[in-house]
Amino acid sequence: xAKRISLTRYLVEQxxxxxxxxxxxxxxxxxxxxxxxxxxxxxNKGALGGVLGSADSxxxxxxxxxxLDIIANEVLIEAxxxxxxxxxxxxxxxxxxxxxxxxxxxxxxxxxxxPLDGSSNIDVNVSIGTIFxxxxxxxxxxxxxxxxFLQPGSHQVAAGYCVYGPQTTLVLTVGDGVAMxxxxxxxGSFVLTQENVxxxxxxxxxxxxxxxxxxxxxxxxxxxxxxxxGKEGPRGKDFNMRWIASMVADxxxxxxxxxxxMYPWDKREPNKPGKLRLLYEANPMGWLVExxxxxxxxxxxxxxxxxxxxxxxxxxxxxxxxxEVERVTSYHSTL
Ligand code: P6P
Numbered sequence: 001x002a003k004r005i006s007l008t009r010y011l012v013e014q015x016x017x018x019x020x021x022x023x024x025x026x027x028x029x030x031x032x033x034x035x036x037x038x039x040x041x042x043x044n045k046g047a048l049g050g051v052l053g054s055a056d057s058x059x060x061x062x063x064x065x066x067x068l069d070i071i072a073n074e075v076l077i078e079a080x081x082x083x084x085x086x087x088x089x090x091x092x093x094x095x096x097x098x099x100x101x102x103x104x105x106x107x108x109x110x111x112x113x114x115p116l117d118g119s120s121n122i123d124v125n126v127s128i129g130t131i132f133x134x135x136x137x138x139x140x141x142x143x144x145x146x147x148x149f150l151q152p153g154s155h156q157v158a159a160g161y162c163v164y165g166p167q168t169t170l171v172l173t174v175g176d177g178v179a180m181x182x183x184x185x186x187x188g189s190f191v192l193t194q195e196n197v198x199x200x201x202x203x204x205x206x207x208x209x210x211x212x213x214x215x216x217x218x219x220x221x222x223x224x225x226x227x228x229x230g231k232e233g234p235r236g237k238d239f240n241m242r243w244i245a246s247m248v249a250d251x252x253x254x255x256x257x258x259x260x261x262m263y264p265w266d267k268r269e270p271n272k273p274g275k276l277r278l279l280y281e282a283n284p285m286g287w288l289v290e291x292x293x294x295x296x297x298x299x300x301x302x303x304x305x306x307x308x309x310x311x312x313x314x315x316x317x318x319x320x321x322x323x324e325v326e327r328v329t330s331y332h333s334t335l
Contacts, residue, residue, distance in 0.1 A: 007033055007170065007181045007190035020176050021158070028085040028109055028134065029158060033170055033181075033190055035079035036130050036162035039072045039116070040183060043128065043164045052123050060095040060312060066122050069093055072115035072130060086111055087137050087144040090311055092280060097146050097311070109157070110135040110149055112280040117161075118246025127165035129248025133284040134158040146311055153283030153304035160284065163252045169193075171255060173291040178255065199294040200258035203321040205240045207250045208262040215266035219299065219331035247276065251285050251319070255292055260320040262328070264299060273298070274316035278308055282315045295325035299332040 005013075011026045021029075042051055055065040073093040080086055081098075084105035089098045092114040100106050111134055118128040134157050138148055160172035168183035170190050178197035181190035206227055213221065227239040242259070244250050250261050263276050276282055286296030286303035296303040296319035306315065318328050 003192065005192050007192070010179060010181070010192050014174055014176065018176055021174050024085045024107055025109065025134065025158060025174070027083060028080070028107075028111065029160075029172065029174075031079050031083055031085070032076070032111070032132055032160075033162075035076045036168070036170060037183060037188070037190075038075050038079070039068075039130055040162070040164050040168040042071050042075070043068060043116075043122070046125065059093050061092065065093065066116070066119045068122050069116050069119050076111075076113055076115050076130070076132075080111055083107070085109055088148070089113070090146075090149050090279065091115055092117075092277060092312070097144070097149060099144055106144070108137045110137060110144075112149065112284075114277070114280045117248050117281065118244070121244070121246050121249075126244060126246060127163055127249040127252075128246050129161050129163040129252075131161045131248060131281055131284050132159065133280055133287075149279060149311055150308040152307050153278075153286055156283060156287050156304075159287045161248050161251070161288070163248045165249060165252075169252070171197075171252065171288060173288050175291070178288055178292045180255075197255055197292045199254060199289065199292045199321055201293065201322045203258040203260060203324055204237055205242060205253075205257075205259040206262065206324075207242045207244075207254070207259060207320075208264075209243055209245065210241070212266050212268070215268050216264055217266070217299075217332075219328065219334075220262065220264045222331055223328045247281060247285065251289070254294070254320045255288065258321045260324040260328070261317065263317045265316040272314050274314050276315060276317050278303070278306060278313045278315040279311060282317050282319075285317075286319055289319045293322065294320050295322045295329075296320075297325060297329045299329060 014020045015026045055067045057065045082104045085107035087106045090112045113132040158174045162170045170181040180194040182193040184191045230238040298316040
């Protein structure tokens, strides 16, 4: 049982005792956590807050935006732009980067986020979440531009998500394992409820959108087909399936009890490497999973080793229990 300390104390100890994070990064993470609390309040109001439904606009991905998508994005921008710890931000909801205005001091960090992932679930009261990733500005002291964000996931200095479900839970890594913090609404603060999170290396639970089965590449079809054969098949055990269609919720289940999550390339849009975004979905989730003893690949290489070429680049994602991810990845190399 983790000792019941606040997120603030945990981060101060990570800074002071473990020497893992400088004070500027600690401040950044505190601000992001406060922004997640505000988003949680807006999400929890639902229809009472007039925040459900479509915003009648499209994001850079050409997807219909929900009102809460825009609210969450604005909350994160406004919370982080004045503190002096950031040079710029990037968001699923914005085409280009957001450079901290000159009226505020600029810092050495870059913040990337999907402000409200799984937003198709908002109106049906299913868990959604915020995903964030922190990079450092490259050393040279010229101005910040989009190219500064195009760093492999292995360069992240912090990553996390906040899942807005029955509990609001912040899950965070700064490279020293994974810790989980549950929002105590009476105190208004995140409290440490689990540290040293470990994902079991084996699992009997897979998460994939089965309606896309006819579009998958052969290695994925082989893996899922073997799972569906259960005890009588080559795996010799029965499997269970889950698909919440909210990456944060599916990944949180895996962080909590193991499993494998897959959103692989499929032939519906063959020129797209996958549906999910590399910089602010796959990279932060991939680092969290690895820090908890799991694995994350695109079927052929480690997600965190991929050199991005575009801000909103998409990627095929296979992540979770190490032995299952390695099995699926091996199928990609044998065919
Ligand atoms: P599908 C949500 O829109 C999202 O980006 C992820 O959170 C989720 O895992 C996936 O898309 C769901 O996609 O095609 O099953 O609706």
